[in-house]
Amino acid sequence: MSDTDLPVLALTTGEPAGIGPELAVVMARDMPTSARVVAVGDPALLEDRARAVGCDVTVLALAPGETPPVPRAGVLPVWPVALRAPCRPGELEARNAAYVLETLGRAVAACQAGEAAGMVTAPLHKGVIIEAGHADFRGHTEYLRDACGVDEVVMMLATDPALHAMSSTWHGETALRVALATTHLPLREVGDAVTGPRLTRILRILDAELRHRFGVLSPRILVCGLNPHAGEGGHLGREELDVIIPTLEALRAEGLTLDGPLPADTLFTPHHLARADAVLAMYHDQGLPVLKYAGFGRAANITLGLPWVRTSVDHGTALDLAGCGSADPGSLITAVSLAIEMVQRGA
Known part of the structure; x- marks a missing residue:
């Protein structure tokens, strides 16, 4: 398999005040070479969080239609989605609930269009999304069921x-x-x-x-x-x-x-x-x-039961750890590795 034939995975970066953004940049230091992982989020947020945790990673914003590059350690390609409001680690902001939902929608659209073979999701905060006016929101699983129109x-x-x-x-x-x-x-x-x-x-x-x-x-x-x-x-x-x-x-x-x-x-x-x-x-x-x-x-x-692969971490947003540099990327690494295996096995 050539580098350009490697599957693409969309990685949503989750609640911006939580540990999702820094887990993405920390994982990118040792980016898997068997898939092209593209983060979905605000490039400036990811750069800020990389600096905050002392992570030497290049955040590479992709233009619309641009082919994701071959994977390289220390480089995190990004499909840009703009924050709705300034974000501080550990402090929820209801206006950014729309940002989180847009990152999910962008990843779903990429899978539906064949731009990505699957998606991996960092943790979101259900409570702040509900409080922002999305009363029926119950989590990633139910959101993806409805977005894909499956029973x-x-x-x-x-x-x-x-x-x-x-x-x-x-x-x-x-x-x-x-x-x-x-x-x-x-x-x-x-x-x-x-x-x-x-x-x-x-x-x-x-x-x-x-x-x-x-x-x-x-x-x-x-x-x-x-x-x-x-x-x-x-x-x-x-x-x-x-x-x-x-x-x-x-x-x-x-x-x-x-x-x-x-x-x-x-x-x-x-x-x-x-x-x-x-x-x-x-x-x-x-x-x-x-x-x-x-x-x-x-x-x-x-x-x-989705038309494509979706994996996620086994933990929540850990607001108390955000920006401290102590969050463990182990579950995200497991989720990405498992998604790659599932895509390859189901191809």
């Missing part, structure tokens, strides 16, 4: 397999992958959202993407119950009996390999995970605390 997407986080040989807290040999049946919902709304049609769509997408983007020939998926002890035969809730079990039986008849519903408090043990390619948790805080304990800072967030 369903799946949020999945995956740890970096390289961690596991070094970690005393994790006993597996492969990446831990945890997908979610529901994403950013208040807990009291989760039970009503766990329906047969939703689970069917999500498990079909998860099975298909594990095959297509991760090279798993016959995926085995472990499915959590919703209630404690997976409902204890209906004594602690009937969602398992009325919804989850019938859905899994129907999907097994289609050829999917599904175990469950299993109690979440025992599913996340080496005995079960050793034979799993992914776990489907019923809600955000059922599955993600375990994954982040296993690999926080070296895991990536993935949106499955």
